[in-house]
Amino acid sequence: MTGAPYDLVVVGGGPAGVAGALTAALAGLRVALLDSGARLGGQYFRHAAVPEREPGLDRFLLQARLLDGRADVLTRHQVWNVSREPGGDLTVHALTRDSSGERPVTLRARRLLIATGAHDRPLPFPGWDLPGVLTAGGAQALLKGGGVLAGRRVVISGTGPFLLPVASGLARAGAAVLGVYEANGGLGLARHPLLALGKAGEAAAYAAALARHRVPYRTRHAVIAAHGEREVEAVTVARLDPDWNVLSTRIVGCDTLAVGYGFVPQIELGTQLGCETRGDPDGSPVLRVDAAQRTSVPGVWAAGEPTGVAGWRQAEVEGRIAGRAIVGEARPIARRGPDGVLLRRRRQWRAFGEALQRAYPVRPGWQSWLRDDTLVCRCEEVPLARVREALELGATDARSVKLLARPGMGWCQGRVCGYAVSCLAGEAPRPPRRPVAQPVTLGALAEAAPEDSPDEAAQ
Amino acid sequence: MSDVIVVGAGVVGAACAYYAARAGLDVTVVDRGPVAGGTTGSGEGNVLVSDKEPGPELELAMLSNGLWRALAEHGGFEFEPKGGLVVAETDEIQRRLTELAGKQGVEHAMVSGAELRDYEPHLAEGLAGGVYYPQDAQVQPMLAAASLLRHGAESFGRGTLRLRLGVTVTGVLRSGGRVTGVRTSQGDVLGDAVVNAAGTWGGEIAALAGVELPILPRRGFILVTEPLREPLIRHKVYTAAYVTNVASDSAGLETSAVVEGTPAGTVLIGASRERVGFDRTTSVPVLARLAEQAVALFPALREVRAIRSYCGFRPYCPDHLPVIGADPRVPGLYHACGHEGAGIGLAPATGHLLAQLLAGERPDLDLRPFRPDRFSEEAA
């Protein structure tokens, strides 16, 4: 373990984390930033070694360059636990890999900024575990990070405005996008909620891109099944009623399906530390923060999607607000008042994010797409029938369904199936309990053992 | 109106309800949460006879061991008669293990240092020996509790078994000194007898009835590894320190290596004990120590990844014995709680003996060592 604690450790190298780290580092704080990726960027600003042009990317890359040299930037580091030491400092437990294998890295910090982003929220349906079925974010990551097309003939389905950049990105890169099926809305692109939210330019650009590549955009439609032997070969597209019950179906041949039904904020480092949570409009548990992005736990801030999904602009704004507040706490003499412009922007983008969540809810009809043998949990291969059995045996919530039928007990710890299992159990998703947030070899974990006697270690 | 109200739908409550219904009684089980939502849901599923000193708890464990085997024949949950291997690091510990095994009167085989790898090929080198207990077993405790509740009354019972979940007991109803039911968050539930099977929270239920039961939480963490393609560990394997830790009165942290594979392919790693109240905060030093001890026992685990961990609260009584029987201080109140870390293993015997009491029969075992008022006598 390094000697003196950092003034600030930031977890997550997307727009929120980089903005927060840079703000603090520029004010002279000793800062470390950890990210699991090989390059900074997070999901939105994921980029290849030689980046393509993207809105906002230049600005992000400039911030990342400025951060380099002013802070310890530790890429390829996965944080698996943050805990409070008896003395009040925080211990950040991470893993990294080098030529000799996996190796634990432990940092001490006076303050922590959680900027861990979000991941796609998938819904189960028959065939969703066939190779060639990816999350929308997965298809996007392949393209942005590796320059790889997820497939040649691609169908995109789910809900939310994120489907649009995924579709236009794939079409631009040369894939035949056979259709974008948006389960919500009935309005079509011309009256897309993005327009009402003052993002006419962005919406128009997507609409133009889809039109240029002749990509059909259908609302109140969704892919409700994927078919194929070893890989996806076709999908069933359904016309839906407003509750997402199936009205009619047809088969569309394709080699790839990208699906996404919103996002799951990654908040487990916060819940490890006991941070309070609240429900976002879409039901997702997110970290509760005050006007300065402070969580309920002293010394712990959060910015970006973990405080509520609202996109990369909001993430950067929140990162900057958190950074300023952290500087103010660390250097009371240099304390500056809140920046009115930042606060106004944050309010705007928060309203935008919440409006999108309300415009693109997950409706209960998806449960009727499942068959008894449809896997709900991909890791432990738990079919719907076993989840139902658990409910009949006396499981009254998602946790007891997990205890009885094992969905969420596998590798991903319920990140993929957790939302669906909560819906099936009839409750809103609860804050995650993941004391070991990333797999850690027992050898690496053993190295975190204190060298004194166990009785002393407990003090 | 039921004959019996069981408070707690964990494995002990489920067993009490199952055997009572089987004896012809009408049973209502109430729990503030789901089935197996408390300590049962945080357990490894130990059905052990190897870790107990000779005496009443061992007798209970032996009775229970046979009952689990009978229950498992009806299916509905995993029961693995895998056997337990207690290993000794030194000759002195091996001598003490030998002595204990001699006194227990439980089926066992002495294992020399050279023979250890016939039992567990991946054990570390240099261990002095061990004792193998073929009767040690493991059940999937949540499913076991759920199947006892579900199938028990349906298939074999003459009485009825009703399950009311999400119902919090807020009071114990009495008339003329006798218990007549419980007050709950969803109205009164009436019954001739109330069984307190609230596990770690058994002291709170007792307090609602106006009696004291000194049950405290003793926290334990378990590490779970990634699922392995090939089983690495065949038996439940633990070091001799486990036996002394189980019996210890220390409030501080105590750990010992307890390692076993599961049908899902994962390896479960315990065991830690500390008295810190109901604090769920994960202690990385404790997890690290569990990992360290497991790797020392099975070096091949070094490269295996832990993918999650969880903690639970064992219901702990000062004398490490459970509380089983009628409470002479409150007629109609029965207790079946305080089993510490052995609740899964001891559940069927507890349920069976309590059902005998409820049905007016003479219990198969002497219940005096488990009597609920023993603590106040000691104090007096």
Add this chain to the structure above:
Amino acid sequence: MTFHITVDGRPVPVVPGQSIGAALHAAGVRSWRTTRFGGRPRGLFCGIGVCFDCLISVNGRPPERACLLEAEPGDEVTTA
């Protein structure tokens, strides 16, 4: 510009900076392990290290997430 890794002995081209998963996907290899109960094929799903579907063994090491692991020249990948 590109280099190669081998997948079950077969060479697969890699653009520097690509993950093992991206390189396999680009080469048309879309599944590389099977599940332990149902024997179902698995490859990339979330693509960002969350789902663990894409676990793969590289250079004989225990399985890792192909989507996070950057390919390096000479990597030998074995599929199950």
